[in-house]
């Protein structure tokens with residue numbers, strides 16, 4: 206650690222002395238950013254630019270990234286800082302090509318671009334972030350950390366769709382899975398909360414943000430996940446349908462006369478909670494339910510029903526479950542979703558402690574009853590820290 210600079214000055218130090226990583230987590234409609242000081246994993250700067258492309262928001266991802274750069278400059282923490290060691294980028298789709306954090310070169314960028322058809326809402330935003338950061342600091346290592354990477358261990362029986370094998374092979378059609386950085390981080394943190402070695406613990410992780418996915422993790426290794434070829438499959442999400450009969454697509458095409466792009470937009474942006482009740486934010490749904498709104502109630506019930514199905518399915522996949530971990534915006538904050546999702550599951554060894562579950566508290570914590578064979582935990586995710594660690598490790602060589 207000879208290069209570490211701990212003098213506490215806002216800037217300065219030699220060129221090789223950077224100990225900070227800028228993490229860019231570009232989502233379909235937001236850019237989250239964090240500056241992570243690796244010496245103590247503190248965050249000198251963090252923020253989010255939201256509502257990209259929506260009314261009242263910035264026009265596009267390039268504009269959002271300019272806003273991020275301006276905010277960092279205003280705090281004296283700009284991209285020109287010599288304390289910066291590297292930039293870490295969340296990249297959503299790595300296909301079968303990328304299963305590890307990867308130093309970004311022109312060739313790597315071209316390969317990420319080739320994967321755009323598999324994640325049209327996400328990879329273009331990630332690419333814009335990479336291009337902007339490379340332009341501003343061509344001298345810095347830039348690292349891509351892939352959402353799909355943690356799922357590369359999923360066995361063929363769970364990863365393959367039962368469709369014509371030659372067609373699947375030719376077009377790369379298989380389950381890739383997403384939110385992997387979060388599933389990896391949270392499954393490890395859950396083992397730590399239980400005071401056990403991750404290699405001995407089986408966890409069902411429920412990542413419930415705007416996008417949502419479940420995963421089955423056996424001894425630290427992912428063995429199944431709810432998202433598939435794209436981040437559309439699986440759980441009910443803010444604006445995405447999750448699982449639907451593929452026949453719905455043909456029916457809409459033939460009977461409703463909708464085109465491919467219209468159906469894509471319908472299922473990705475106008476469905477899920479939003480499609481069912483006109484709101485995609487679980488907080489608003491909670492408020493409306495309290496006022497007796499039947500549409501909000503139905504949306505909540507559909508969301509929870511799907512969640513319970515996956516908990517049951519992944520219990521069967523794992524055989525033995527040690528913990529169910531709730532994470533991301535909804536998972537960490539909605540006691541009502543956790544309560545409803547875990548109710549009546551004594552047959553699976555799950556008993557929630559309703560009082561503990563209702564308490565708001567920071568950090569990882571147990572919300573199951575002492576008698577519960579399966580621990581139920583709320584475990585805050587930290588994708589940015591996980592990306593920063595991977596990025597720093599690779600940048601330092």
Ligand SMILES: Nc1ncnc2c1ncn2[C@@H]1O[C@H](COP(=O)(O)OP(=O)(O)O)[C@@H](O)[C@H]1O
Nearest residue numbers: 413414415416485486487488533534535538539
């Ligand atoms: N206090 C809360 N109660 C219920 N839901 C919440 C609360 N706070 C945030 N959320 C939910 O979290 C979602 C965002 O989660 P987040 O993990 O930040 O998503 P993403 O990373 O996909 O943007 C919001 O849509 C909102 O519904």
Ligand SMILES: CC(=O)OP(=O)(O)O
Nearest residue numbers: 232383384415416436
């Ligand atoms: C992959 C995915 O769904 O990401 P997000 O939840 O950030 O949209």
Ligand SMILES: [Mg+2]
Nearest residue numbers: 232414415533
């Ligand atoms: Mg997220």
